[in-house]
Amino acid sequence: MKTAIHIATLLLAATTGLARADEISDYLKTADQFRVGTENMQVETEITTFAKDGSKEKERNYQVFSQANHQSLVLMKSPAEKGQKVLMLGDDFWMLLPGSQRPLRITPMQKLLGDASIGDIATMSWSQDYTGKIVGEEKCNDKPCIHLSLNAVRKSVAYQRIELWLGKTRHEPIKADLYVQSEKLAKQASFVLDKPQAPTAVSEMILLDQLSSHKETRVRYLSRKQKTVPEQWLNPMFLAKNPSLE
Amino acid sequence: MVNVKTPALGALLSALLCTPAVALAEDADFSGQVRALLNNYTSNSASPLAIANQLAPGLSNKNTLLGVVETELRASGKGITAVATLQGQMNDGGRTQATAWLNELYGSLGDGAWQFSAGKKTIAWDVGYGFRPNDVVAQEKRRSLISTTVIGKPLASLEYFNSNTSVSMVWVNPGHAATTDVADEQALAARIYHHNGGVDLHGFGRYGQKSGGSLGAAASWVATDEMEVHGSLRFMQRNTGLRMNADTPLLQRNSPWQNNTQNNVVQAMLGANYTTESQHSFFIEAWWDGTALSDRDWQNWNKRNLTLQGSVNYLPQMQQVIGYNLAWQNQALSASGNIRRKNVFARWSWQENGWQPSLDVLWTPEDNGRIVTAALGWQGDRISINGGVRFYGGPSKAILAQLPDSRTAYISATWAF
Numbered sequence: 001m002k003t004a005i006h007i008a009t010l011l012l013a014a015t016t017g018l019a020r021a022d023e024i025s026d027y028l029k030t031a032d033q034f035r036v037g038t039e040n041m042q043v044e045t046e047i048t049t050f051a052k053d054g055s056k057e058k059e060r061n062y063q064v065f066s067q068a069n070h071q072s073l074v075l076m077k078s079p080a081e082k083g084q085k086v087l088m089l090g091d092d093f094w095m096l097l098p099g100s101q102r103p104l105r106i107t108p109m110q111k112l113l114g115d116a117s118i119g120d121i122a123t124m125s126w127s128q129d130y131t132g133k134i135v136g137e138e139k140c141n142d143k144p145c146i147h148l149s150l151n152a153v154r155k156s157v158a159y160q161r162i163e164l165w166l167g168k169t170r171h172e173p174i175k176a177d178l179y180v181q182s183e184k185l186a187k188q189a190s191f192v193l194d195k196p197q198a199p200t201a202v203s204e205m206i207l208l209d210q211l212s213s214h215k216e217t218r219v220r221y222l223s224r225k226q227k228t229v230p231e232q233w234l235n236p237m238f239l240a241k242n243p244s245l246e
Numbered sequence: 247m248v249n250v251k252t253p254a255l256g257a258l259l260s261a262l263l264c265t266p267a268v269a270l271a272e273d274a275d276f277s278g279q280v281r282a283l284l285n286n287y288t289s290n291s292a293s294p295l296a297i298a299n300q301l302a303p304g305l306s307n308k309n310t311l312l313g314v315v316e317t318e319l320r321a322s323g324k325g326i327t328a329v330a331t332l333q334g335q336m337n338d339g340g341r342t343q344a345t346a347w348l349n350e351l352y353g354s355l356g357d358g359a360w361q362f363s364a365g366k367k368t369i370a371w372d373v374g375y376g377f378r379p380n381d382v383v384a385q386e387k388r389r390s391l392i393s394t395t396v397i398g399k400p401l402a403s404l405e406y407f408n409s410n411t412s413v414s415m416v417w418v419n420p421g422h423a424a425t426t427d428v429a430d431e432q433a434l435a436a437r438i439y440h441h442n443g444g445v446d447l448h449g450f451g452r453y454g455q456k457s458g459g460s461l462g463a464a465a466s467w468v469a470t471d472e473m474e475v476h477g478s479l480r481f482m483q484r485n486t487g488l489r490m491n492a493d494t495p496l497l498q499r500n501s502p503w504q505n506n507t508q509n510n511v512v513q514a515m516l517g518a519n520y521t522t523e524s525q526h527s528f529f530i531e532a533w534w535d536g537t538a539l540s541d542r543d544w545q546n547w548n549k550r551n552l553t554l555q556g557s558v559n560y561l562p563q564m565q566q567v568i569g570y571n572l573a574w575q576n577q578a579l580s581a582s583g584n585i586r587r588k589n590v591f592a593r594w595s596w597q598e599n600g601w602q603p604s605l606d607v608l609w610t611p612e613d614n615g616r617i618v619t620a621a622l623g624w625q626g627d628r629i630s631i632n633g634g635v636r637f638y639g640g641p642s643k644a645i646l647a648q649l650p651d652s653r654t655a656y657i658s659a660t661w662a663f
Contacts, residue, residue, distance in 0.1 A: 058627040102370040105466040109521040237412040
């Protein structure tokens with residue numbers, strides 16, 4: 001009898017654990033919907049960096065093709081970076097510079113370089129890249145929210161741990177603490193929604209650097225639309241030819 | 247300096263260029279940059295060229311300051327790409343010069359998987375930074391103190407791409423007559439590329455009208471989150487480069503450095519790149535270049551320099567001829583892309599708030615020669631400022647310590663539009 005109770009308890013615990021994992025996955029899928037929409041998207045992004053005193057330092061425009069299976073292509077559109085591209089295929093990354101016509105293999109650590117790293121705009125799917133636990137219910141700006149503690153399931157994502165707060169009712173992203181591999185808090189993110197009363201999408205992500213520069217970076221999502229790119233676009237040698245990607 | 251010489255290629259390009267210019271202008275994507283640059287050169291008084299100049303004044307009249315203003319213009323649309331450079335120079339002697347050239351002008355056709363291109367184009371192959379033995383089409387000069395846009399070559403290429411593999415076939419310098427200059431000879435080149443997870447694999451082949459066949463392979467492997475390892479190997483059937491016979495008499499009427507063919511030549515490079523979370527990057531490469539002069543060749547070169555200098559004492563009436571012969575010794579420095587066969591290159595750089603300081607050293611272990619470069623760059627919204635200084639040195643018999651310059655420095659400002 002004791003054994004039967006023990007097995008039942010274990011089964012219940014396992015089932016509860018699975019249910020919790022499913023629940024977290026659902027939360028993250030909904031949060032992803034607010035951030036980027038569905039898989040295979042084309043997202044126009046504007047990144048503005050502000051110095052400590054609040055003065056505008058620089059503005060950059062990116063076109064991001066976010067595809068299924070952790071595949072992303074980032075095209076730099078601003079004059080200072082025009083023609084540069086970053087290709088991310090799962091855990092593999094290439095940098096393409098317009099003058100060299102030779103793809104440069106880069107490490108996950110090199111991907112982090114910069115105020116708003118490429119990882120901030122191209123790592124789109126929390127539901128595919130992270131798993132974790134529900135810490136509990138908390139108050140975010142006097143509104144109830146759910147605190148999730150997430151760990152990366154792939155080592156090459158920009159942040160190995162994310163403490164994420166989602167709205168309790170709609171599961172929209174509210175804020176996040178982003179930790180790099182060494183467990184240092186790298187950035188603190190907060191999310192601005194398009195319609196505060198009935199949000200449908202994140203219109204802006206504000207990043208506060210906590211590692212060195214302490215700058216503020218605002219990532220604005222200017223437009224989102226569905227786009228499945230041809231398979232050649234995800235070959236670094238094709239991109240090295242500087243083809244027209246329209 | 248528009249350099250599309252071949253009629254067949256010209257016809258192909260004309261066909262590709264038949265798109266009305268107005269339509270091109272409507273859909274074209276334009277960009278470019280303006281750069282102002284100031285270079286400073288410090289002559290090496292211990293170099294054979296400086297000594298030659300003392301013996302035969304006027305042989306070399308190099309200025310110490312050079313100012314350059316250049317504009318690079320890029321346009322692309324309707325399958326046509328053009329890159330042009332306009333440049334003005336002025337040196338401290340008051341001499342001015344204006345030049346313009348076309349870096350690239352080519353047309354491309356394709357349905358995605360298959361791509362055909364023809365015109366003046368840059369095709370850059372191989373992995374690595376300091377030395378790329380398999381960069382058999384562009385043959386880009388590496389480790390320049392100041393980066394410049396490569397000038398393309400006349401070529402026609404056919405390429406196939408899928409998601410993880412590509413095959414490229416290139417006809418370089420079509421129609422060019424046989425030449426001893428590998429950069430200008432007519433050649434067929436091919437590359438196959440495949441990436442499998444963390445590894446990029448490349449295979450290369452080239453057949454030159456004069457230089458014959460060569461085969462190569464390269465790989466790049468992201469070993470950890472922080473480290474990338476790469477290597478490249480090339481075997482050449484033949485290579486043509488400047489050489490001098492060991493038994494050449496001391497005083498010559500013409501340069502004793504003549505093109506000579508080597509058989510069965512090997513080039514190899516191995517390197518790694520390590521980047522830390524705090525954005526420090528460490529880079530190291532070591533390479534062997536079998537096309538460079540051998541250790542014995544350089545020993546003979548040093549010996550000949552000393553003998554020529556010493557001969558002034560017993561042949562004072564031949565001073566000018568001795569000067570010419572010493573100046574010709576300088577040609578050996580450009581006998582190959584690398585001066586010495588064994589090379590080790592190490593670089594540190596750091597990126598923080600738009601600033602990028604870097605320090606690198608090229609060491610030639612055969613004679614302990616070295617080139618040390620320190621640079622600092624700043625990237626703003628549209629403007630970038632860069633400055634650097636490069637020192638050449640080593641023991642007195644090291645070849646890098648006998649180059650015409652002992653130090654070069656530069657500062658540049660670039661505005662992108």
